[in-house]
Amino acid sequence: MHRNVTATAGLTMALIVPSGLVRAQQPSADAVFDTASESVVAVRALDGNGNTGSQSSGVVIAPGVVVGNCDAVREAGGVAVAYQGQSLAAEPRHIDGERDVCSFTVAGLSAPPVVPGDTPSVRPGQATVAIGASKKNRHALSKGSIAGRRSIAGGYYLTLATPLERGMAGGGLFDSTGRLLGLLVAYDDDLNFVLPVEWIAALPQRHRDAQPPAASILNDLNRSIELHGKGQWLTLGRHAERWIRREQNQEPAWFALGVAYAAVNQKPVAVEVFRQALRIDPENTDAWNHLGIAQFELGQFQQAAIASRRALRIDPEHAAAWVNLGNAYQNLDRHRQAIHAYQQALQIDPALADAWHHLGNAYFSLNDFQNAVDAHQKALRLDPNNVDAWNNLGVAYHRLDQHQNAIDAYQQALKRNPEHTNTLVNLGNAFARIGQTRNAIDAFRGALRIDPNFGNAWVNLGNVLGHLARNQEAIDAYREATRTDPDDAIAWFNLGISHDALDQFQDASDAYRQALRIDPKHVNAWHNLGIDHVNLAQYPEAIDAYQRALQIEPGRAATWHNLGNAQLALDHNQNAIDAYWRAVQIDPGKTETWSNLGLAYQGLNQHQNAIDAYRKALQIDPQIARAWANLGSSHQKLGQPQDAIDAFQKAVQIDPEQAVAWHGLGDAYLALKDYPNAREALHRALQTEAGSATAWYSLGTAYLGIKDYPNAVEALQKAAQIYPEHADAWNNLGVAYVGLRQQQNAIEAYRHALRIDPAFAKAWAGLTVAQASAGLRADMMESWQTLQRIDPARADTIRRVVIEPQ
Structure with missing residues (x-):
């Protein structure tokens, strides 16, 4: 997991990592001291008798002008400046007691003025030189660096990582080029400060004549x-x-x-x-x-x-x-x-x-993972103990599919913090990606030992268990995830997938509905919910789910395909056709969609359109036996038996166990009255699918074609036993019995057909003939009269041939 960034403070005391940069061709600290010390003087407070009291330091900022702190002004007597063995009288010039900055006019002072710098350009870690006047009548030098800075009116108040000798307060802090950054403020042995050089420039505007000067804010x-x-x-x-x-x-x-x-x-x-x-x-x-x-x-x-x-x-x-x-x-x-x-x-x-x-x-x-890796590596060179940086480096490697590098990074993070649960989960994911599922499970369980309520760890554990087909364990893990966070849509969704893997379709549907309660736009949840409704034969509900998915993402070919299947299951053939066409417009290379489009066209008896669809499927994949078989069926329906035979033969060449194709091939041969080939094909169909009433019926019809009445009776009896409502089978059985001169059996067979379909003209005609052959004239006339009402033309033929033969 990728953690959010947090705010960074860069304030006061060493809150920004020192840069450690060294500028080329800069003077050494000793060279800076040699130059800048010429502009640093001692400032002495005098009592009423002219005796020296306290001593501090000052910096020459202009010819005959010294600036320092206000200690000397706050004392009762006068002020003197000591420089190169001389003691020169000094008069207060500008006073800013609040900031503790005072300047003095010193007649006869020959010291050169400093070059002012600025504090906004100062960075923590920057090398500096502190120069003041010590009690021993010499200049004191302290080399160090900036520890921190604090924005304050007019500039930055600096914190020094530099010890100061007594008497250096009021002296100058100089950068590596010799520019003045500010005046030294002594605090204690470990902590000292520098008031900004910008305060010196502001002295004339802030000058107050009040005596004694206002109290300084510097202590606070x-x-x-x-x-x-x-x-x-x-x-x-x-x-x-x-x-x-x-x-x-x-x-x-x-x-x-x-x-x-x-x-x-x-x-x-x-x-x-x-x-x-x-x-x-x-x-x-x-x-x-x-x-x-x-x-x-x-x-x-x-x-x-x-x-x-x-x-x-x-x-x-x-x-x-x-x-x-x-x-x-x-x-x-x-x-x-x-x-x-x-x-x-x-x-x-x-x-x-x-x-x-x-x-x-x-x-x-921005998915720029290589630059992410480079940046995290630079962060870690500066701070090798940044656990989040190690973790995020691992995540970036993971997205680059550099899984071993990711594992190494995660392990570096865990070396520094073994209880970093996010990293343990990420480590588990990396192990899972390279197939080390045992290590992955151990990592996820490690995270859960630390935090049993870590929902993401439960989800990822469930993912690995599901991948291993340990579906019940995966379900248990996802249930724990939903317990810790009932609004985790991903956990509910994955729970549904695991239930599906166990054919627990109702439980899966319930889980997907929970995911959709949380995220109504979870398109995959709507899609999978539709599949479960189909598996539960809940086709209207499936259609609704697929339509909801397509409202969210209309470009999903698979969902249009499944919607077509659900419509097809309800015999909503035109709706199925519309859905399949949307699917093939998005993904024209899906053979199953073209094939199912053909089925929908067949359902509307639009067999030429069906043929076109099947041929599209077979252009993509010529090895789909069922598509060849369905193509043959449409050719057969259009009265194209030879084309049908060609298609069925392709089907059985690809899949010799394709009973539907053998059956269709037999029917096609029947249409051509090629009874031997028809019988052979139908026997092959029945070897694979002995319970097919229609195949037995067709076989019986083939035997009738060659007047093999005993085998015809046997086949047609099988058809009628398997499917007692098959009127055509009973009718043809009657024909076979007539051929065997078993008129009573024929009469019973015809009456079976007519109980199923009282308007079946062929059966009434056959019954009339059988009754005539059995000498049942009254029954014959009654049957013939019924036939005359149903099919006068057929009745007239029976009258001329059977009732009133010439």
Whole structure:
């Protein structure tokens, strides 16, 4: 089974896998330090006597202008900047206490300004160099990388996987080209931060003269990021609520609260909280991204896509937002757009294992199984322990008919999680495809030991058992599937198939009706239900079922064919013809349909049309004995005995046991008065089908043709014993008895024929003759008078030959 994709968060603390990319021809960390350290100074707070108090670091951003944190401004005395052994007086220039960014004017400072970078281009895992002024009057260097980033007004607040010495706070974080990314914020030994370089550019607009400067939000922000990274959701929620009570318009506080609610599965509340964060800061990419994630988890895929697109409008390089947009598109069945979104994410960061995994799922949805395999393999190179990726890789291999590769992938998944029931079921299916049914059954039963209510496992177990003709066991498995999920149409449908295999047609019908209760458009269920109604001789119900199937899928030749058969069984020959014609228009190569079309035409005595249909069948397959036999019958009906003989002979050459063909051949010879060949053919027919009254009748008629009255009597008596209502057999038996001069037996035979058919003129004529031969004149005249009423012409002949002979 192919699992649905899940939303991906790329926030705060190391939530995106580091890319590990190294740009060609970039300066080394030491080279960056050598250049950038020239622009880093020490910032000292002075007491009222000019003595140094606390010390932090600063960065030169313009000639004679230093920026750092606001610690020195918050202290009572003055500020000095130390650079290359000089101590230079500094005057506050711009103050943003809330963000803890202050700039100073420093007369006589000769340090070169830094080259500013930007934070939206920063990626987790990116190599960085942190430079500050240590307490030992030297520059301190710390090499490391970005652990995470958090969207915040104006840029990204960065998390450092880099230790800082004391005094480095306020110094600069530089990328591998020496550009300034932001100012260092010390937190603790294992966790430090960087406020974005964009906040420095915003200083003039946010400057406030208030003394002391406003309280900084950084402590609360840093604490929220720390709690997020540790997964302490309840503590994070309480911290955010306290923060909001103090400062209702702080977007980071609302964002932290939304993250906490989402993490404890309060998604509807999280959605509203993220919306509040966005009312405060509509340009916050992470808030839009997390809003989309929460909406995705609520099944609101369209809204999730909108939120992700809003995030990307602000920051087109937000890889996690591209991934989440892809996830939303994937669940909206917009698979090509999903692929584009995942590819965008991977252009930004090729090491996003989840993006490769989801890309594979999207390719799979488009039946592009080779690309799905490639994407899942790349995901697994980055994250070999992704069980779902191993499982989905196996599914893609399965669809490529690479079943051993699929088995290997499933086994890798189970090596990491032996209780992954979906993978066990998929493994069972792969074993089944290569004929390893014992292993398949073991895999399905393994899944069911873990989860006895896993309906799909019961269904697939039933499938394998059914394939092995262990139909009762298959029925038991499907019953378990319907117990666990009474609305599983597939389980009910397969249950019907297993009942059919045991000729339990009523039980099969009941199962198909359950499938149709759940899925009224299950065309195969309607089709099979029709077959069961035919097997139960419920032809009107079969016709209704086939018609329902054809309303859903009018192009099913097999269903039109079966509909024709049901109509034919009711002698609805014209309806049968209409159905068969629809079938052969769709599939003109089906011999059985052409042959049955011929039968329907025969039922309407349209024998030339029947001949045309049989010849179509025989063009496709000249070895169908029954079609040759039926062709012969139509030729016989049209008075074409030689053509009939040719057709019947073809039939018995193909199938010497074809009694119908021998019988027809005998009748054709009879029509030509070729009595020896007729007798031989009819004897062959009776060797195979001794209970055929019509064959005995024809044989008796052949004996009559050569005046072999004893054998005629024997054959015609057989016909009458098998089918006592065969009026012609009784009539011809009377003729044979007359030939033997057994007039009383003849009279009894004729009277049998007339009890069956009181208007049978030939029998009245024969009875009149027999009575005349027996000297029963009164009876003769009574019979003749009846004949005169029924057939005056025949009666006149009898009068002239028998009653009043010349």
